[in-house]
Amino acid sequence: MISVPIKDIARPRTELVSADPTASLREICQLMDDRRVGCVVIESDERPAGIITDRDIAMEFSGGATLDDLTADDIMHRDPYTISSDDGVFDLCATMAEHGVRRMPVVEGDELAGIVTFDDLVVLLDDELSNLSEVVRTESPPYEEP
Numbered sequence: 001m002i003s004v005p006i007k008d009i010a011r012p013r014t015e016l017v018s019a020d021p022t023a024s025l026r027e028i029c030q031l032m033d034d035r036r037v038g039c040v041v042i043e044s045d046e047r048p049a050g051i052i053t054d055r056d057i058a059m060e061f062s063g064g065a066t067l068d069d070l071t072a073d074d075i076m077h078r079d080p081y082t083i084s085s086d087d088g089v090f091d092l093c094a095t096m097a098e099h100g101v102r103r104m105p106v107v108e109g110d111e112l113a114g115i116v117t118f119d120d121l122v123v124l125l126d127d128e129l130s131n132l133s134e135v136v137r138t139e140s141p142p143y144e145e146p
Helices: 025-035 054-063 089-099 118-138
Strands: 039-046 047-053 102-108 109-116
Touching: 025 039, 039 109, 047 054, 047 089, 047 102, 047 109, 089 102, 089 118, 109 118
Parallel strands: none
Antiparallel strands: 039 047, 102 109
16 A cells, blocks of 8 residues: 655644744743744753643633643653654554544654644545546546436
8 A cells, every 4th residue: 555655744844833842831832823823842952842722721721720820841742753764654543543533743853844734634535535636536427417
């Protein structure tokens, strides 16, 4: 089975939204809002140290904390699941399903190289299905109304 390498579909490092573990949650929220993303990868020495999602923030505040009370280090998921840029999309999907995650930082060696999200995969799948449906339309007789 042929598998597209992650590096061909991942959002590159330049598009990745990341922050330092010492960033306040106010800063994290502002990054998410400014860049219109649902997660921020927390990095240390150019390596993924954690990840924070918009859901993580919402759940944290159900306990009464404020944006200025906490830092990224306080609520991040440490040592996030990652995928190598050379792995294939099938590996990515299997890993996401196994761990129940929607976002995976992409690494080259140990260094952060980008990110792939569930939404990226849905868009990719939609594009591919659209291409396939055009083949079917081209090769099929036209539908006629009765």
